[in-house]
Amino acid sequence: MILPENNRIPKKVRTVHLIAVCGTAMGALACMLKDKGYQVTGSDNNIYPPMSRFLNEKGVSIMAGFDGSHLSHQPDLVVVGNAVSRENAEVVATAEMGLCYCSMPQAVNRFAAAGKRQVLVAGTHGKTTTSAILAWILFSAGRDPSFIIGGILPNFMSNYRTGTGDCIVIEADEYDTAFFDKGPKFLHYTPDAAILTSVEFDHADIYRDLDHVLDAFERFVTKIKPDSLLVSVDDDPNVSGLTGLVSCEQVSYGMKADSPWQLGETFIQPPVTRFQVIKSGQDYGSFRTRMIGAHNLKNTLAAIAVADYLGVTPEKIAEALDSFSGVRRRQEIRGEKRGVIVMDDFAHHPTAVKETLRAVRSHFSKNRIVAVFEPRTHSSMRRVFQQDYATVFDPADRICVRKPSMLQKVPEDERFSSERLVADLKQRGKDATHFEDTESIIDDLAHASVGGDVILIMSNGGFDNIHERLLESL
Structure with a gap:
């Protein structure tokens, strides 16, 4: 078992090893670290394209299976994936060698999000798509954002980006963090702006019931700083029950007449959908998207609300939506x-x-x-x-x-x-x-x-x- 005092990231890090590197988020983190000049190795049981090819192209050395010998180079830091158990051979070796270790979100906070405005997208549904839309809007507007998202964005041919701008968009997952930290991943982040798309029972291997899920999301929303913004969907009763608990600024989005951000007239004209957006009762702009379905219009509206909060103009938002190519594996x-x-x-x-x-x-x-x-x-x-x-x-x-x-x-x-x-x-x-x-x-x-x-x-x-x-x- 790893000694608790080793759960830390040392001040000086040159070499990093990731256990279970081929997961979507872990692979993105490995590539981010490589981009920043760290020496990166990783291991996994399931090594196959496209992630294996993606990592190899970045120069990340991947080792098949889990074996203590993979840590013989004594990396400065070991990042432990959330699917890894305490009995894992490399976890045991980490403990025996006294190596420093951390979870994926701890590493993201230190190496990717430090010094940036964190923009989080949370919820049972729509996290990946909403994060992707927002990241593309910020990029198209010249804001040069960083992001780490649970799906490949064809616009970037990647699920991560290391930008020089002041914002990082993070898909904020409610799944547990690691075997040594059973709390949700999203509790590790400190958002300047957050979106809450929906809350339903899911992840039956982690959560007992809906109340257990709601408890996790309650911890998330009540942790948001008073000077930050929460943008929440207006037609989910579970979300509505949570928003009354927050101390930060909050706005809702959707179809309700009293929501500050509303969808106006919508015209389905395949292959695009045209729609109006109303902000605080006034016409905000006319937009079009190639994303299909009412749920994706709401995802887009949430991204528009946060982009506006971050200072992007309606005209720039419209240009971005017109060129947004969607997300792999979403329709x-x-x-x-x-x-x-x-x-x-x-x-x-x-x-x-x-x-x-x-x-x-x-x-x-x-x-x-x-x-x-x-x-x-x-x-x-x-x-x-x-x-x-x-x-x-x-x-x-x-x-x-x-x-x-x-x-x-x-x-x-x-x-x-x-x-x-x-x-x-x-x-x-x-x-x-x-x-x-x-x-x-x-x-x-x-x-x-x-x-x-x-x-x-x-x-x-x-x-x-x-x-x-x-x-x-x-």
Whole structure:
């Protein structure tokens, strides 16, 4: 076990080793450190593209597996990923060698966020997209921001950036920090401005219930400094219950007439959506975006509110939104064959599935929508959302549900049933099919798909590279 006094970052650091370096945030941190001139090494059990290629191109030395010998060079600092246990061989070696160690958010605070205005985006849904929009607005406006975000931004071909400007945009995660710090990651940051998009029960492996989640977010919002700003969505009762507890300046955004930031008239004109923004009852500006769906309009509105607070003009915001290329794996069209569109999305929580399907339906109103769903997260593989999933696929014309591939990680009496979901969907009159594996889904869709179909594939994982394999089969 690591001695508590070693949980610190020394004043002088030249060499850094990251345990579990191939995670999205850990990989971004490794690259940031490399950009700043540190000698960086890392290790992981799951080393595969695109993260492995990304790290190699940056000159980060990656070692396969976890072994105490990976620390033989005695780095000045060891950064421990949140999925790493205290029994990990490199954690044990860190303790035995008396090396200094820290968590990922501790390292971000020291090496990336120090001296900058921290702009955080928190919430159960929409964090990645909202962070990405805001980062691109600031960059387009010449503010040269830094950012660390949980998705690849095609505008930068990266999920991080080390800028010289005064702001850093951080996707503020409510997941736990490390085995030695079970508190949420977002409690490590001190925002000058924060966005709260939504609060729902999620991460069933970490949180007991909704009250446990609310407790974490309460700790987050009440920690915001009085001279900072909280921008919160106006139609989430869980969020509304939290905003009454804060001492900082706060504004709400959404559709309500009493919200300082409101969406005005909206016109869906594929491939773009045009919309008006109202600020404090006055016309703020007309904008357009290639992001689809009502949920993404709200994400965009939140980013606009914070950009305005940071001094970006409506004209600069409009220019940025017009050139924003979205986020990888968020309604990302991976290809089209035989007139069949294959789309990729990260949706896995019932609310995210519902909103994503509604968004796709709004832009492809005359197409047949085929939803392909892989329950893969710790929450979606548990029966906690079993009944909720049966009600969120209504916008789809056909639903294909894969049996979770890692059910053995969940206690038998807590497991989600894809067979039951399909049965419940059929009771609602939906065309639904259960599949044991990815190969059978590909075979089925390759034969059953026709020109004009939109196949929306939803998973938080790689899904056995189903997107490329399906396009090849088509």
